[in-house]
Amino acid sequence: MLKVDDINVYYGNIQALKGVSLEVKEGEIVTLIGANGAGKSTLLKTLSGLLKPKSGTIHYLDGSISGKAPQSIVKTGISHVPEGRRVFANMSVEENLELGAYLRKNTKEIRKDMEHVYELFPRLQERRKQISGTLSGGEQQMLAMGRAIMAKPKLLLLDEPSMGLAPLMVKNIFQIIEKINREGTTILLVEQNANMALSIADRAYVIETGKVVVSGSASELQSSEQIKKAYLGGH
Amino acid sequence: MEWLQQIINGISLGSIYALIALGYTMVYGIIKLINFAHGDVFMVGAFVGFYAITGFGLGFFPALILSMVICAIFGVLIERIAYKPLRNATRIAALITAIGMSLLIEYGVIYVRGAQPEAYPNVLPNTTINVFGAQISSQSLFILGISVALMIILQFIVHKTKIGKAMRAVSHDMDAARLMGINVDNTISATFAIGSGLAGAAGVIFGVYYTKIEPLMGVIPGLKAFVAAVLGGIGIIPGAMVGGLLLGVIESIVSAAGFSLWRDAAAFVILILILIFRPSGIFGKNTREKV
Numbered sequence: 315m316l317k318v319d320d321i322n323v324y325y326g327n328i329q330a331l332k333g334v335s336l337e338v339k340e341g342e343i344v345t346l347i348g349a350n351g352a353g354k355s356t357l358l359k360t361l362s363g364l365l366k367p368k369s370g371t372i373h374y375l376d377g378s379i380s381g382k383a384p385q386s387i388v389k390t391g392i393s394h395v396p397e398g399r400r401v402f403a404n405m406s407v408e409e410n411l412e413l414g415a416y417l418r419k420n421t422k423e424i425r426k427d428m429e430h431v432y433e434l435f436p437r438l439q440e441r442r443k444q445i446s447g448t449l450s451g452g453e454q455q456m457l458a459m460g461r462a463i464m465a466k467p468k469l470l471l472l473d474e475p476s477m478g479l480a481p482l483m484v485k486n487i488f489q490i491i492e493k494i495n496r497e498g499t500t501i502l503l504v505e506q507n508a509n510m511a512l513s514i515a516d517r518a519y520v521i522e523t524g525k526v527v528v529s530g531s532a533s534e535l536q537s538s539e540q541i542k543k544a545y546l547g548g549h
Numbered sequence: 550m551e552w553l554q555q556i557i558n559g560i561s562l563g564s565i566y567a568l569i570a571l572g573y574t575m576v577y578g579i580i581k582l583i584n585f586a587h588g589d590v591f592m593v594g595a596f597v598g599f600y601a602i603t604g605f606g607l608g609f610f611p612a613l614i615l616s617m618v619i620c621a622i623f624g625v626l627i628e629r630i631a632y633k634p635l636r637n638a639t640r641i642a643a644l645i646t647a648i649g650m651s652l653l654i655e656y657g658v659i660y661v662r663g664a665q666p667e668a669y670p671n672v673l674p675n676t677t678i679n680v681f682g683a684q685i686s687s688q689s690l691f692i693l694g695i696s697v698a699l700m701i702i703l704q705f706i707v708h709k710t711k712i713g714k715a716m717r718a719v720s721h722d723m724d725a726a727r728l729m730g731i732n733v734d735n736t737i738s739a740t741f742a743i744g745s746g747l748a749g750a751a752g753v754i755f756g757v758y759y760t761k762i763e764p765l766m767g768v769i770p771g772l773k774a775f776v777a778a779v780l781g782g783i784g785i786i787p788g789a790m791v792g793g794l795l796l797g798v799i800e801s802i803v804s805a806a807g808f809s810l811w812r813d814a815a816a817f818v819i820l821i822l823i824l825i826f827r828p829s830g831i832f833g834k835n836t837r838e839k840v
């Protein structure tokens with residue numbers, strides 16, 4: 315479904331991704347784990363078009379999306395839930411969800427999908443009219459995910475959905491990620507919470523200072539001594 | 550009853566400031582640029598209205614609408630030609646470009662038609678209405694009515710339409726807006742179009758009300774509208790409306806109190822006071838600028 319081949323991405327003169335290749339197959343949950351500053355967010359931003367790779371190719375479905383503008387990438391069915399949620403804090407929950415469906419025309423289907431988001435996240439329904447800046451961190455994460463789903467993505471990019479959340483909320487969010495995946499959306503999940511991420515993922519990539527250093531099935535990585543030591547807290 | 554009259558005059562003047570201030574504030578809200586050429590778009594609007602009325606014999610409303618449309622296009626051209634290439638440049642570079650743009654428009658107009666002023670044709674009936682003993686010109690009420698109507702339309706656009714929601718999203722978080730599939734460039738252009746269209750309307754209204762226009766007429770009202778935008782809280786739409794009206798009323802009161810020579814100074818005293826005591830303006834949250 316998605317095939318990233320040898321991409322190099324720079325911020326000015328600083329190279330953040332050094333020849334990264336990875337693949338996501340339809341229906342999978344693939345997780346990308348790595349320490350702070352490894353380049354995880356940079357990769358997702360490149361996939362959604364916020365950054366342009368200097369070289370390398372990104373193949374998605376049956377075309378290339380490298381260097382395309384974000385709005386054309388959204389149109390092809392890739393939604394990106396950015397790190398730190400980035401909800402439109404001055405707008406209501408409902409307005410945020412409407413913006414998620416910005417490129418869609420069919421208002422009837424949009425309404426239906428909004429109901430579906432409210433089913434996935436009943437908390438959001440209770441707070442439909444609330445200004446989203448006043449939501450709790452967990453609720454904002456739900457809103458950011460709901461907003462991305464409103465675009466009807468085939469591939470959902472999630473950047474550290476567990477960041478800053480209480481364990482119970484993390485569990486809740488991860489259950490919903492699995493549910494979204496079962497409903498047919500492919501997922502690329504960036505996480506620092508490697509334990510949680512590996513527990514729901516099919517496959518995983520480990521990234522260090524801009525390079526993919528390990529990849530394999532989630533269960534392989536869970537049992538690898540090296541990974542346990544570096545990312546799973548050593549037990 | 551002199552006072553009531555002065556206050557009504559102040560509100561009319563203030564509604565013109567408010568229309569101009571809206572453009573400043575909307576553009577600032579979306580790209581964090583003080584568009585110093587905005588006062589000159591107002592001037593161009595006054596001239597478009599003037600030529601539409603005297604040259605083509607249009608009435609007030611057709612001239613108003615023509616001026617709004619032409620200024621909207623003009624605003625988009627300014628943005629595309631002068632500001633867009635500098636989107637990732639430093640803010641000071643963009644600011645200097647805006648000042649350059651302002652001078653270019655002013656002296657461009659002088660080059661094309663000369664610096665002589667024009668007397669605006671009288672296209673609105675003007676009778677005097679007696680309200681509680683105050684003599685109020687029907688024109689000032691009419692002007693106030695049009696300004697208020699334009700502001701209501703603007704509020705509707707910003708809050709209820711798709712482009713309005715996109716404008717708010719982009720001004721809040723440009724990258725997050727991109728991830729929604731919003732075309733940021735088009736949204737910024739739409740913001741310039743709307744802001745400049747309002748300035749064009751203000752130009753025509755100003756011409757009809759004060760009857761004299763000239764190529765440098767945008768400088769002082771432009772600066773005052775900027776003060777009004779800062780007073781209300783730059784980037785905040787209702788702030789620009791309230792700031793404009795407030796400034797107009799304050800100026801009128803200063804004149805009425807016998808300090809008419811100080812009238813222009815009042816705006817700048819206010820600017821200095823806000824910058825010292827409440828830099829984020831009446832409606833702004835007093836927080837540090839976000840990075």
Ligand SMILES: Nc1ncnc2c1ncn2[C@@H]1O[C@H](COP(=O)(O)OP(=O)(O)OP(=O)(O)O)[C@@H](O)[C@H]1O
Pocket residue numbers: 325328330348349350351352353354355356357397506
């Ligand atoms: N806007 C930027 N300008 C310059 N350098 C940047 C910028 N954003 C990120 N970087 C650098 O690129 C590298 C990768 O950053 P990135 O945000 O992709 O890391 P990450 O893996 O997502 O980290 P975290 O887990 O902290 O979110 C880091 O060294 C970072 O300092």
Ligand SMILES: [Mg+2]
Pocket residue numbers: 354355356397473
């Ligand atoms: Mg990151």
